[in-house]
Amino acid sequence: xxxxxxxxxxxxxxxxxxxxxxxxxxxxxxxEHGMSSMRFTEEGSLSYEPVPLKHFSMRFVVVSDAEDGxxxxxxxxxxxxxxxxxxxxxxxxxxxxxxTDLDTMKINRKAAxxx
Numbered sequence: 001x002x003x004x005x006x007x008x009x010x011x012x013x014x015x016x017x018x019x020x021x022x023x024x025x026x027x028x029x030x031x032e033h034g035m036s037s038m039r040f041t042e043e044g045s046l047s048y049e050p051v052p053l054k055h056f057s058m059r060f061v062v063v064s065d066a067e068d069g070x071x072x073x074x075x076x077x078x079x080x081x082x083x084x085x086x087x088x089x090x091x092x093x094x095x096x097x098x099x100t101d102l103d104t105m106k107i108n109r110k111a112a113x114x115x
Contacts (some may be wrong), residue, residue, distance in 0.1 A: 002065040005103040008040045009060045009077035012098075015053060017091035026053055026090070044080055056092070058084070070099040 018026070030050035039045045040059045048056035060077040074097035085092050 002067055004063055005066040005073075005101055007062045007064070007070065007073035007077075008100045008102060009062055009073055010098045011044075011058045011060065011074075011077050011081040011095055012055065013057075013081070013085075013092045013095045014055055015048075015091065016093040018053070019089075019091075022088075022090055023053060026050065044077075044084055046084070066103070070101060073099050073101075 015026075026048070027050045030048070033045075033047050034049075035047070037045055038047050038057075038059060040061045042061050044058040044060045046056060046058050058077075058081045060080055062073040062076045064072055064076060077097055077099075078095050081095060082092075
């Protein structure tokens with residue numbers, strides 16, 4: 001069995017072809033999708049600024065085979081984002097992803113202060 005890695009993926013995109021109803025809903029729900037809502041989850045968390053209503057980001061946790069790498073994690077997250085956004089009736093374009101492999105991430109710890 002292959003080793004599994006956990007990835008944090010940020011999918012960014014641009015709103016596109018939003019109808020009046022979708023725009024109104026996004027503006028009305030903007031407080032629920034601001035800075036405080038930014039969490040990495042399997043389902044994804046959507047965040048955006050209502051003015052101007054132009055760009056958005058979604059944060060995902062993806063667990064997949066390490067041999068598939070970051071590229072596959074990005075594909076999985078973008079697919080999840082497309083599914084969520086289409087399900088909500090939101091038009092979008094230009095999805096792009098940034099991936100961090102939590103299992104290979106190096107953590108720099110501060111040295112203990114000298115007394």
